Amino acid sequence: MKILAIASAGGHWIQLLRLKPAFEGHELIFVSTKKSFKDTVDGYEFHSIPDASRWNKMKLLYSLMCVLKIVFLSRPNIIITTGAAPGLMGIIAGKVIGAKTVWIDSIANVENISMSGRIATSIADRSYTQWPDLSNSKVTFNGSVLS
Structure with a gap:
């Protein structure tokens, strides 16, 4: 099974790395917004994409194109993300190629599902979610990545 794991920098990346043991025995490809993160996943395929947010639409579009290229070329069976915008792009790209997609909202979102998470939940x-109070019919609580 080929798994593409994608997250933006900071806590999103740290939470994604905490999931790495769950992927043992599978081909794993990492994608993030900082080239230096390649060192944190030594031995795995790694791709760097430009960081983007809703505040810069052109950069967001360029980042989406980069994610689409990686997804189309690697053809993963599963795409998993801890967010934020790059992860949402991965979910969208995954649906285009028919991959299974998994969104894990950041533990930082204590009171509400993130904006990207709300969009991802529909896709x-x-x-x-990593908070039991935020679970509902569309979003499951199954524990937290950071404990």
């Missing part, structure tokens, strides 16, 4: 095959 992803599975959506998770």
